[in-house]
Amino acid sequence: MFDGPEPIYVQIAAWVRTQILAGDLADGDQVMSTTQLSTTFRLNPATAAKAYAGLVDEGLLVKRRGIGMFVADGARDALLAEHRRTFYTDVLDPALDRAALLGIPVDELVDHIRGHARTTPGGDPR
Missing domain, CATH: 1.10.10.10 (Winged helix-like DNA-binding domain superfamily/Winged helix DNA-binding domain)
Incomplete structure (x- = not known):
């Protein structure tokens, strides 16, 4: 393990x-x-x-x-806060930079995120 x-x-x-x-x-x-x-x-x-x-x-x-x-x-809340702080800079920003390099329009990204949220348990499709 x-x-x-x-x-x-x-x-x-x-x-x-x-x-x-x-x-x-x-x-x-x-x-x-x-x-x-x-x-x-x-x-x-x-x-x-x-x-x-x-x-x-x-x-x-x-x-x-x-x-x-x-x-x-409060351990879980502390971990969630820590991971949420770093999610944007460590995960989302590099993905968005890559999408821009690939010429993927923002609307297409948003549609994909919403579609993914619809199929993910607990996802919020708003």
Whole structure:
């Protein structure tokens, strides 16, 4: 599962962030212990601990001494806000620049976005 080019602790943190964004982990939910995580994915427990420590530093997880790690209140909202801030500059602006190079008219782009939204669960075709 964690076989990308990034360090494993970075991949673990990204995996937890994705679970929070997707709603698979909600505010207050307990996450796997570092022992469970390391056993399940055959990882060094120190690697799992490093990933969790980074998420605690980001304010996405909280440690309850003697109980475990939990998703912090507002973690999903914080991640959504962060991803929305960077979406335009990292994703949409380069795509629009490419569309301009290809000569795709703005109206055609808007029509495509609306059509895509109609077929996407939760999409807003306005």
